[in-house]
Amino acid sequence: MKKVRIIGVPEHFNLPWHLAMEDNAFEDRGIELEWTDVPEGTGKMAQMLQDGEADMGIILTEGIIKSISQGNPSKIVQTYVSSPLLWGIHVAANSDRNSIASLEHDKVAISRMGSGSHLMAYINAQNQGWDTEKLQFEIIHNLDGAVESLTQGSGAYFMWEHFTTKPLVDKGIFKRVGDCPTPWPCFVVAANKNFLQANEGLVKHILEVINTYTVEFKQIPSIDRTLSNRYEQQLEDIQQWLSKTHWGQEQLPEKTINEVQARLHDLNLIEKIQDSSHFLWK
Secondary structure (H helix, E strand, O other): OEEEEEEEOOOHHHHHHHHHHHOOOOHHHOEEEEEEEOOOOHHHHHHHHHOOOOOEEEEEHHHHHHHHHOOOOEEEEEEEEOOOOEEEEEEEOOOOOOOHHHHOOOOEEEOOOOOHHHHHHHHHHHHHOOOHHHOOEEEOOOHHHHHHHHHOOOOOEEEEEHHHHHHHHHOOOEEEEEEEEOOOOOEEEEEEHHHHHHOHHHHHHHHHHHHHHHHHHHHOOOHHHHHHHHOOOOHHHHHHHHHHOOEOOOOOOHHHHHHHHHHHHHOOOOOOOOOHHHOEOO
């Protein structure tokens, strides 16, 4: 058995991996997949890949592109979710703010610098025509930290995946004032470069397994109920999420790499635009 350390967020997007592991689909190919949930999200995962604490990760596209651009020796091996991520924009439930426009001068609660919540705050601000150089951030580490910050009166707003935070909106902990979709496919599979170089065949086997599961995922009988139960979400919310979500089985297009880089460069979040080969595993 070859052990592979893989990381991802503890969210509904990653259920195909867990189903494949429960079916021993990787073990059948001689692979022991050791999954670790990383609730802190993309910034933390990029660091783990860079430091060699993980071999592979399911990570946000813009986050890993920024990280590789800044020296992370990792590569994108494939698209994982080809549809955009819908970022909900939240304030404390008792806040008098009711629109995205009302947040222009407020602090943003983010999991860490370089995370999706950090980068998408810039994208949203640019979409709104705000001065992105005036954005101020408060590090809250994870979703629990955001709940603590907002409910204790920080006055910050917080961006996180719309459906993951929906139960908190339903419970009257957060108020959602709007949404901001990513302008590109949201999740990719990335891997540490040293691991890739030593395990090319192994990575291909892992991709073959997960692609088999994601192609058929929506056709699994009662998959909506399974997701609803496992992730403690309302059935109608899961059904809405499933209708919007599409998994990918191909490499991320060079055009997308260039689009993400251009946006990040325009926001002064990366220093230069590099050839797509710097980011993609061929």
